[in-house]
Amino acid sequence: MLLVTVVALAIAAVGMVALRGCREPVCDPVQYPTGGIRISTGGAGGVYEAYGLALEDVLRDEVPDVTVRVDNSGGSVDNLGRLAASQADLAFISADTAFKAPTLERNVGAPPGRIRAVARVYDEYVQVVVRRDSTARSLADLRGKRVSVGAAGSSVEITAQRLLDAAGMGHDGDIVRRSFSVSDSARQLARGTLDAFFWVGGLPTGAVAELAGTLPIRLLPLDRYVEELHRQYGSFYQLATVPAGTYAGVGDTRTAAVPSYLLASLKLDDDLVFRLTSALFTHRRRIAEVVPSGRVLDVRSAISTGSIPLHPGAIRYYRSVKP
Numbered sequence: 001m002l003l004v005t006v007v008a009l010a011i012a013a014v015g016m017v018a019l020r021g022c023r024e025p026v027c028d029p030v031q032y033p034t035g036g037i038r039i040s041t042g043g044a045g046g047v048y049e050a051y052g053l054a055l056e057d058v059l060r061d062e063v064p065d066v067t068v069r070v071d072n073s074g075g076s077v078d079n080l081g082r083l084a085a086s087q088a089d090l091a092f093i094s095a096d097t098a099f100k101a102p103t104l105e106r107n108v109g110a111p112p113g114r115i116r117a118v119a120r121v122y123d124e125y126v127q128v129v130v131r132r133d134s135t136a137r138s139l140a141d142l143r144g145k146r147v148s149v150g151a152a153g154s155s156v157e158i159t160a161q162r163l164l165d166a167a168g169m170g171h172d173g174d175i176v177r178r179s180f181s182v183s184d185s186a187r188q189l190a191r192g193t194l195d196a197f198f199w200v201g202g203l204p205t206g207a208v209a210e211l212a213g214t215l216p217i218r219l220l221p222l223d224r225y226v227e228e229l230h231r232q233y234g235s236f237y238q239l240a241t242v243p244a245g246t247y248a249g250v251g252d253t254r255t256a257a258v259p260s261y262l263l264a265s266l267k268l269d270d271d272l273v274f275r276l277t278s279a280l281f282t283h284r285r286r287i288a289e290v291v292p293s294g295r296v297l298d299v300r301s302a303i304s305t306g307s308i309p310l311h312p313g314a315i316r317y318y319r320s321v322k323p
Contacts, residue, residue, distance in 0.1 A: 031269040033089055036067030040079045040088035043151055043181030044072055045207030047293055048092040048260075051121070054290040055090075055280070062279040063272070075154025080104050083115050083265055090268075090276070094124055094155035094200060095236040095259040096162075098307050117305035118262040118277055118314045122293040125242050126159055126256045127199045129208060131189065132216035132249070136196060139167040139220060148180040148188065148197035156182075159258070160198040162233060166225040186211040196220070200258065202293030204246050212247035219247075223254035236306060259304070264311045273313025274320075281321075 039056060042048030052070040059068045071088070073079050077100055079091035084104040101115045130136050136145065149164075150156025157179070164170040178197075180188060185197035186207045199205060211217060219242055229237040240257035244250065262280070264273055280287075281297065288294035303310060303318055310318070 030063075030065075030271045030275065032063075032066040032272065033268065036069055037063075037089045037268075038087070039068065039070045040073045040082045040091040041070055042073055042075050042079075042092065042154070043183060045181070045183030045186070045205070045210075047124075047202035047205055047291060048075075050206060050291045051092065051202075051287070051294065054287040054294065057290075058279050058283040058286060059276065062283075063275055066272075073153075074151045075156060077104075077155065077158070078153040079263070080115065081108075081153075083263060084108050084110050086110070086265065086267065089265050090118070091263050092121070093261055093263060094159070095120075095261060095306055096233060097155045097158060098261070101308065113309070114266045115308060116264055116266050116311035116314075117308040118264050118273065118311060119280060119297070119302035120259050120304050121262050121280075121302070122202050122260055122296050123238075123240065123257045124155075124200045124260050125203055125240055126163070126222055126258070127201070127205070127208065127242065128163075128196055128220040128222065129185075129189065129199065129211070130196045130218055130220060132218050134195065134218070136220065139163060139169060139222070139225075142175055142196055143169060144175065145195035146176040146178060146193070148178040148185040148194055150179065150185075150198050150200070151181045152179050155258075156198050156200045159200050159256075162229060163198075163222065163225055163256075166228045166232075183207045189217075190215050202260070202291065203242060204292065209247055212250060216249055217247065219250055219253040219255070221254050222256055226256045229256055259306075261305050261308060263308065264314070266311065268311070268313070270311075270313040270316065273311045274316050275313075277314045277317040281317075 039052045041052035056068045056070050076093040076097040081104045082088035085108045149160035182199050188194035226239045238257050242253040244252045284297050
């Protein structure tokens with residue numbers, strides 16, 4: 001009798017584990033990664049960092065059985081490298097760096113195709129920030145000036161170089177090149193030790209917004225270069241406008257925009273990625289309270305992740321919500 005009771009209790013316990021957190025069409029048990037989930041974001045003060053922290057907060061409620069850690073990084077290229085080397089489980093990248101994924105996987109001896117997409121999350125806007133009293137009115141006016149092209153290993157660095165090339169200023173010596181994160185760039189511009197900086201991010205970017213609150217700034221128009229970017233590098237570069245009022249005292253500015261993706265390692269359990277993807281959409285408004293760019297997350301556009309295929313768990317989610 002005692003043996004029967006013990007077996008019955010064991011079966012009941014297993015049943016409780018299997019049903020805990022059950023959400024159709026997938027239920028526990030979920031295979032959690034050893035050491036928890038690591039989200040690789042970007043530099044301090046950027047939108048990737050803010051989005052990652054907001055996602056961490058959501059996942060703490062949605063998957064309470066797994067620890068979530070948010071790590072700062074050098075940006076998109078660094079994030080791809082971390083995914084390839086299994087040093088991150090989730091990461092944000094800009095679409096114009098996706099072409100580097102296969103090379104980075106080969107560099108670390110990882111099987112190809114291990115980097116997958118969860119969603120296209122929002123569009124990033126190319127921003128070249130100067131002081132409002134600067135004489136610079138175009139990229140050509142930055143010749144000889146001190147300009148940050150973004151942190152090394154970031155998508156900002158890639159986009160900045162492409163824009164400088166399009167403007168005929170891509171050679172060494174055309175600008176006094178610096179490589180700062182967005183927060184460091186903002187501080188340097190405020191101190192007068194930098195004349196301009198490139199940034200690619202969602203609107204508004206916290207570090208730029210804080211700068212505009214203490215120092216009058218402008219954004220340089222970049223619309224004349226969008227067609228060349230589109231022709232040379234791909235259709236993900238689109239003409240866009242930073243709306244007036246995004247930053248204090250800054251009017252409408254025509255520029256380029258490029259999509260950003262949330263990526264996942266193929267090593268992550270399919271059921272877990274299903275739940276991660278579901279949480280991303282279920283708590284879209286909650287995330288948007290921290291990251292305004294979160295408002296634009298949409299199931300129809302989220303599946304458009306270019307050369308990076310969707311993770312099987314994400315595919316399952318999108319199929320489950322398809323009308």
